[in-house]
Amino acid sequence: MTEPLTRDELLAVELAELGQQLRVDAVRSSSAAGSGHPTSSMSAADLMAVLLTRHLRYDFADPRGPRNDHLIFSKGHASPLLYAMLKAAGAISDEELLSYRKSGSRLEGHPTPRLPWVDVATGSLGQGLPIAVGLAMAGRYLDHQPFRTWVLCGDSELAEGSMWEAFEQAAVSALDNLTAIIDVNRLGQRGPTRHGWDTGAYAQRLRAFGWHTIEIDGHDVTQIDAAYAEAAATVGRPAAVIARTKKGRGVAAVEDQEGKHGKPLPDPDEAIHELGGPRELQVHVPLPERAERPAPAEPAQPALPRYELADEVATRTAFGEALAALADVRPDVVILDGEVSDSTRTQAVAEQHPERFFEFYIAEQQMIAAAVGMQIRGWVPFAATFAAFLTRAYDFIRMAAVSRARLCLAGSHAGVAIGPDGPSQMGLEDLAMLRAVHGSTVLYPCDANQTASLTAAMADRQGISYLRTTRGSTPVIYGPDEDFPVGGSRVLESSGSDQVTIVAAGVTVPEALQAARRLAAQGIWARVIDLYTIKPADAPTLRAAARETGAILTVEDHWPEGGLGDAVLEALADDGGPLPVIRKLAVREMPGSATPAEQLAAAGIDADAITTAAAELAQAGRT
């Protein structure tokens, strides 16, 4: 005679059963797909079974509910596990589960927000936790909502520095609404991880960074349940559940073995049998408290700063002042800094709206990731640093596009025009980098009023917008009431008989205007276009100029590759007709230190160089 199971024992059996179902479904979907990561899913199946059944507060019928918890799969390759959870929660059908990785399916190889229950795309390791930090900061400091953010991390990804930026930020921000679940399955892609099953190695590092740590057996559902409860009860600091697990758990052919990463199981039928066969458990995921969705903010027009014609103002200053004006009327605008707010000029906003200003110190990856996290909750993040240092976060920006995120980025100190600080501080590849982001908008204003207008426009733009600003002062050439639609350009000089077109943006616009005056004195008529939108470039205006003047000179404070010149070429090429004579002026040699004027001259992008090149082109266009 056996004793009846206690209530807790019954629960443990049910949870273990759900874990097996998640494994079976991960095996099934990846086998149907012929690819995927079942073994990385199987190690975390018990961790997720307990979370889904007992701790996650989430209304699958209302994925944007303001009090829903958030769950981020930082180890995005464990997507079969996530999709198995969605099936268990009744969010997707078994048929859809088996569409995994097939053309047209929402169930991509790595999770993306094509699924309404996925906040962000993951799959580039080391990003989920930093994004979750942004979510948890939003919950604590912006939304003031009691949701919890859960992140499933791999052990391999703890090698990424971005994870340690996140651990540091989370602890300093006292994010006790954040729980990291670390699936220590000891095996990376090509072999053992650095620390193997030494969960203590991770725990000692995390504790030194200010986290509460809980080390458990990640296949013991009772330990898991208790660990989550302990994590949720931890006050004043974030908690990490560090779980020792086995990759491929439950199937002898793959369990804890090297060489089994990222491929379907060799004999799926046998594996499913070994796991106890398919199950059809449905989980009633705990619901969050009901809450009213906050009313969307009323659209309001900012009282943008106004600059007087012929004044000299740095565009970075105009950006900061316009952003402050925007933040005054847009309660959804938040500002993120990488310890350079005095240089990027977001300091003005920090003083006016400290509750919406977030300092990330010199951690650009965490800054961008937090912006991605905050926009999930409807905030409109402006993140600013030197244009050069945005290169530090390129993987995060790239992935933000996959996440369909809405980010406003600003890069200051663009180009050789910064002067004496030298090439390490010069953004000379930022236009190329940001143009090559799917669906991006790339703006490069030349004067203060234009900058103010474009800064305001960014807040209403979908996708990833980038504004490039200049360190030094440039003359105000536009009045404060002029309109600068995104995608437009301005023809600044034109006659009925232009022989050449000079296309400039930002710091080269004043140089181009000066060149045009000198050319006119030589009897050469030059059209000058201010291409303040680098992407999408104003193709009609450029094509008209090509047709009408027959020769195009582009001038940019950037390497020759991927910037303004390439944008112009692309716009002209897409026209379908023959192209005019085109020449690009750009920075071709490694700069050193010098004054801004010396730098522009040395790079061959100042008024002198433009005058000479445009005169040659006008001549060539005539012949």
Add this chain to the structure above:
Amino acid sequence: MTEPLTRDELLAVELAELGQQLRVDAVRSSSAAGSGHPTSSMSAADLMAVLLTRHLRYDFADPRGPRNDHLIFSKGHASPLLYAMLKAAGAISDEELLSYRKSGSRLEGHPTPRLPWVDVATGSLGQGLPIAVGLAMAGRYLDHQPFRTWVLCGDSELAEGSMWEAFEQAAVSALDNLTAIIDVNRLGQRGPTRHGWDTGAYAQRLRAFGWHTIEIDGHDVTQIDAAYAEAAATVGRPAAVIARTKKGRGVAAVEDQEGKHGKPLPDPDEAIHELGGPRELQVHVPLPERAERPAPAEPAQPALPRYELADEVATRTAFGEALAALADVRPDVVILDGEVSDSTRTQAVAEQHPERFFEFYIAEQQMIAAAVGMQIRGWVPFAATFAAFLTRAYDFIRMAAVSRARLCLAGSHAGVAIGPDGPSQMGLEDLAMLRAVHGSTVLYPCDANQTASLTAAMADRQGISYLRTTRGSTPVIYGPDEDFPVGGSRVLESSGSDQVTIVAAGVTVPEALQAARRLAAQGIWARVIDLYTIKPADAPTLRAAARETGAILTVEDHWPEGGLGDAVLEALADDGGPLPVIRKLAVREMPGSATPAEQLAAAGIDADAITTAAAELAQAGRT
């Protein structure tokens, strides 16, 4: 009657005097320049005075001496301090010191290897220590030389995740030949740092990562001296000297004050007076043991792998096999992995030459930084990961170009051609990113023999070379003895009456060839160019094609911006004459999961799409 000073007391006075001289010279040079970072120099002056006089083993007359210690200013903005040290060591004159930040001076705003005593460019914070890890790894595991690597770090830069990648790697690699000197001056650019003067906060984190830590008063030369001795005597792990200092130390007008970052002192004469006036101390820097410079390796021809025509081989596989062959005959070739060696195929080399294979786990920034460090010592580093994940290290690649470093980078899994894994794993911006690196070489082979040839060529290339490889198999279309010079291209199809040119590379070459056959069946003659060198592109061949066929179609597995199409446009534009009709086929929509063939079709870059577009272009070119 005062007692005479002891020998130690006398030494302390001399060291303190040198510290003051370094401060005075930092004040003088930045005042002469009108910009720079004197206050960040002054905090570390005593730390560097003791190092230069008592601990650094360095022959300034022979900066490439194999047993010289290395000194990296990770806080590169403290360049006035470095230059003051060079003057004190007799390496530069006072006149040159005062040329700081002026046009043409080697003394740039941030250090670069234009100075022979500077190994690498710094100025993007968080890079010096990871590079130093590479140097120390070379010393310990490759050179077997007893030099020590000293790194001066700022406290602000400890917020960068890359520093924690470096702390982790250094401890795991037991780099007791590496000493980090952390200048905790408590003030960042815009205000206090996260941890202020809490040196214990840094120490506890570093200890958790496996470092030996020594906390001192960074203005007490006796403590500094003892700390360096303790660091050098530490066995089995790296040591960090965590020094509490004052920014602007010694000048009341700026000492320990906010708002004094990155600008000359307000009253330099008064400051110099307060610091005790100029001094002309000359330091006899301790010399390293004499050592023979190792003889340069004899050039040897690798026995490259040979692939049979019409076989199907992935270019990533050919890369790995060619690299193994190269490593067999080139003892200077080293390989660096980001935990994907099974995917990038460098695993083959790992097995053959484990002593020259370095695993960095998933820490791409540290991987690239270590490559930069190793090449300082003459090694030829090949670093490989997925093309997509090189975006993680863009700032390091950008700075490596400023360092005039020689790197061989390989990015696998390029483009939508990877198939079902989805966009997070697809390199779709790598060509844009690598083209926009000064002096870079960008290679994109289409078949295995071409890949092998280009892999070997990279090892002899200066600057930063990038090889893009494909996940799936592609047909071998070239024989194993063909030559593929860097900067060249191949005309694969051509008749006397070509009506359109298709420019392809990598995975689109077989598609273009198939399209050409279909076009021929329709009576349309298409020239097909394999542009295996994206940068520098083969302008003469492209221009001849433009002239002779009048219409160019480019096809690439990459976003439309900055890649093959833009490279072709640039080459044609630079010709100075009118351009032909040009159209770019590229990936324009965000991909999902699908088979490789479905992906190419969906992106409109497969044989079908090429056929249609080329036929239209041929028509347009005729009209």
